[in-house]
Amino acid sequence: NSFCTLLVVACAGATQQAPFKLWKEPEQFVQIPRFHTAVALLPSNTMAEDPQSLPPIQQNNGAPSGNDQDSQLDVMARRVLEEIATVGTGAEMPLDEYIRILAEYRHACELRENYKEAELVQHVLKHLxxxxxxxxxxxxxxxQEAERRGLEDAHMMEFSNFNKIWNERIDAFEEHQLDAQAAMLERHSQELAAFRADMANGEHRRVKYSKDLLNLRSIQQTLAQQRNYADAQKVKLKGDKIEALEYEKISREKAEIYARKEAQILQRHRQELAALAKRMDRGKLELERARKKELEMLLQRYNNVRRGLEGQQNIIRSKTGQLLIKHANNVKTDNSGSHAIMMSMSSGAFGPGVRRRQFDVVPPGTAGSEFGGTRGSQQQRNAQSRESLPPV
Incomplete structure (x- = not known):
């Protein structure tokens, strides 16, 4: 009866969803929070005075026999139930070891024909x-959430690296464009300055006049030598008029020639600048097309990997749910659904523990045994095809 009381308290500690009341003595009670039951609240004859004096939970290293083994198993089961009653079943509790010890104790109760305690232990085992x-x-x-976050983080990192590389590439291209344009403008400026300097130097060159003007100058000099100054003056005035007209004509023609040459040079410079700008635009357009194509490939690869990961996770969730439902409805076995899930994952049927590719050879009968041969194999092939996608 004392051990049954401990079992009841352990059951309450494993299953209670709200605070409940336990009586330490008649007409006295205290409030107990969820998943916690103080050891001191149990009857004094059901446990040791000092909980620390109880032996720790032991592994199956030794093989005691007879009454010693039963006594040790009783103490270990009592210790497990006390820990469940006092501490609860938090994340830090070793449930696997608890289940193993209580399963052995339940079997011992069956051998002793103590079915009441076996039923209570079975209830604790169920909730564990x-x-x-x-x-x-x-x-x-x-x-799975961590896998999705990891995929998103890897994609964002790759996308950031992609933008960084392409920004550097575009900046280098634009800098090269500016350098080429500046070099061409400098060359054009030097060429135009040299032409204008040559044009300025040409103005001081000797002008070639007509034969009529040269003949008049010769007559002028002859008359002057003959001291016929009146006729020489008349010839000189006539020659000056002709020289002025010819000089103006020659200067105008020379200016027209220089202007035409300068216009040709400027036109050629504009054409060269336009050709350079066209080459720059074409290069920039090709660069933008390459960036867009690479970005589409990056996004397509990410979408493929994401769909593959989601498909694999959906398969895992589906298989997990099927196994949990299967073992919840199976009352003839002591194996929990999580144990069957781990065994199925280790066999290669599904799960993230096994990483395979399409070219891996899967021995027949190894995978899918938990779910049936043909259906499991098809699901393996689907998982393999999803896992064969390129990583981000």
Missing amino acids: RLEEETRHVKGLTEQ
């Missing part, structure tokens, strides 16, 4: 296994 499965499902959810 539910807690274990809840932990597994929560861990699986957190793992």
Whole structure:
């Protein structure tokens, strides 16, 4: 009866959803929070005076026999139930070890024909296994969320690196464009300055006059030598008029020639600048097309990997739910759904624990045994095809 009381308290500690009341002595009670039951609240004859004096939970390293083994198992089971009653079933509790010890104790109760305690232990085991499965499902959810966050982080890192590389490439291209344009403008400026300097120097060159003007100058000099100054003056005035007209004509023609040459030079400079600008625009357009194409490939690769990851996670969640439902409805076995899930994952049927590619050879019968041969194989092939996508 004392041990049954401890079992009842352990059951309450494993299953209670709200605060409940336990009586330490008649007409006295205290409030107990969820998943916690103080050891001192139990009857004094059901446990040791000092909980620290109880032996720790031991592994199956030794092989005691007879009454010693039963006594040690009783103490270990009592210690497990006390810890469940006092501490609860938090995330830090070793549920696997608890389940193993209580399962052995339940079997011992069956051999002793103590079915009442076996039923209570079975009730505790049921809730411990539910807690274990809840932990597994929560861990699986957190793992899948971490995988999705990792994929998003990797994609954002790759996208940031992509933008950084292309920004540097575009900046280098634009800088090269500015350098080429500045070099061409400098060359044009030097060429035009040299032409104008040559044009200025040409104005001081000797002008070639007509034969008529040269003949008049010769007559002028002859008359002057003959001291016929009146006729020489008349010839000189006539020659000056002709020289002025010819000089004006020659200057105008020379200016027209220089203006035409300068216009040709400026036109050629404009054409060269236009050709350079066209080459720059074409190069920039090709660069933008290359960037757009590479960005589309990056986004397509990310979408493929994301869809593959989501498909694989959907398969894992579906298989997990099927196994949990299967083992919840199976009352003839002691195996929890989480244990079957881990065994199926380790066999390669599904799950993130096994990383395979399409070219890997899967031995027949190894995978899919938990779910059926043909259906499991098809789901393996689907998972393999999703896992074969290129990484981000």
